[in-house]
Amino acid sequence: MNSQNPPASGGGDSRPTLDVVALGNALVDVLASAEDATLGALDLVKGTMVIVDHQRAESIYAAMGPTTEASGGSAANTAAGVAALGGRVAFLGRVADDQLGRAFTHDIRTVGVAFDPTPAPVGDSSGTGHCLVLVTDDAERTMATHLGVASDFGPVDLHAGHLASAQVVYLEGYLWEQPSAKAAMRQAIDMAHAGDAAVALTVSDPFCVEHHRDEFLQLVNEELEMLFANEEEIMSLFGTDTFDEAVEAVADTGVLAVLTRGAAGSVVVAASGPVVVPAAPVDRVVDTTGAGDLFAAGFLYGITNGLSPEESARLGSVCAAEVISHVGARPLADLRELAVAAGLFS
């Protein structure tokens, strides 16, 4: 299934009408600044995401300072970024009929992402998922996610029309945690390939790689056209001691791999070999929430709109730099303008 020239382009009249369809957890971020000591007291590991039940979410929330709420969710942030660049994009995820669900729906639609969620079953009171984000002084974010109705994401939430119209179907690794979501992902992959779309996966988090290494490797070897991971994740996935060994390992699979390294930039592993792309400059890093998500947004928009993999990674860097310069995981500035300023579009 791998191709070094994604996205697979439909022939003749069937040009895809969507650049990207993204599947992920629909979450509202609940953000507060926090001290390192608070993370320790709450048994949270800085820089990681942990799934928590309602009770644990409540006790973490109670220990947080005043919060602001803003739509989040990894793949949803990516979808919002693609739309901000002018891309045609849809999001698939599950929200409840509550205040957080309405806010999530408003926020993603208003930036131009198609979002037509399957209504939650009557009587489901688990609520729209939310992610408690503790931002420390070093701009690092530590996350505790209560999935709520997002934990029921399943095949019923797939939108055949969107999946059949996509150039790239982008899957969030976090979804591999739930059996019904995993079944939906498998089905989405089949629908994508039947419709000539490329399939991309972000492995999302080191803990996802730990939990699902064998399945992720099977996907890389047999199903995916594109893979997104950071340095720690790709080394864990291939069980290597060094980043360079991981680059070699992923190059052997033939997948187009986009590997981010924070301030050290990124490496794109394409058929022609690995290319190092520097990070875009940032005046002051305020909150790294959404950095990887927006990098993926820039890359996906670029690759589906005529840019080379290297140029696409440069666009990813520009988008990531914007989102880490302020609180929150979605762009505030005009990404299209920033891309033009970086010489990527005229």
Added chain:
Amino acid sequence: MNSQNPPASGGGDSRPTLDVVALGNALVDVLASAEDATLGALDLVKGTMVIVDHQRAESIYAAMGPTTEASGGSAANTAAGVAALGGRVAFLGRVADDQLGRAFTHDIRTVGVAFDPTPAPVGDSSGTGHCLVLVTDDAERTMATHLGVASDFGPVDLHAGHLASAQVVYLEGYLWEQPSAKAAMRQAIDMAHAGDAAVALTVSDPFCVEHHRDEFLQLVNEELEMLFANEEEIMSLFGTDTFDEAVEAVADTGVLAVLTRGAAGSVVVAASGPVVVPAAPVDRVVDTTGAGDLFAAGFLYGITNGLSPEESARLGSVCAAEVISHVGARPLADLRELAVAAGLFS
């Protein structure tokens, strides 16, 4: 009832245990940046607040870009500011048992404000109030408030214990819009004076002055120890053509008046005559939401903690400068530290 030396201090053993009890609409702000043209299309007047019904709130929300949610409400912001300075403060307001209500409750309690709301009646589905805030490029905010359950604020929401323990009872002029809230305000004034507390009113908005001029004048002449207004509001209240005439008029009433003039600073009208206090410097004005609320917070904390009216106004300026330097109506920086840096506390 007026005194030029508020707060009225309890004698002997009965030192008040709260510096301030603030009464107001419990609202969650829903903030988005907006173009001037959008305000026009929505029939909103820049810089003002308008009360809207559910349907109109929905259509304004639909026209807004992606939003962030953060607790707001004018007097609630003031209470949060007093707490941030280290003051002892309680807030009285009405929330529903919903996600916005829980967020409001969390946010105000976590900064140290006592908030023990009367539970909303079973079956009330109008929801916690929210304020749609459209922030234009010039940092001005334009607001449309859907009061929800806040419109039912009434005598049942008064907390006799808090009111009996206060040095200052601070009333939000916005509450004068609703008959039941007005009845509660009148009762709170009586309880405050019975308990030896000073009563302060912010007139809140030019439209409140228009609607309630006679009642506000009666309050100023007969009930209040302190009055907060901006330039436009005080001129409207006394029907004067110039600010100086308004200063003379309010001086004649004997009330301690705190008159804000934006970047031009403020004028405190005390028994010894009017004193001009410059605004504190701000690097960049980002969002003026909460400027008046935080000015009042600084002033109230100062006046209840041994500062002179002039020093209290300087503290108000410091707090206002902080809140307009970022998005949102509550302080993010350590106000106490800023006050010390300004030489107001050691």
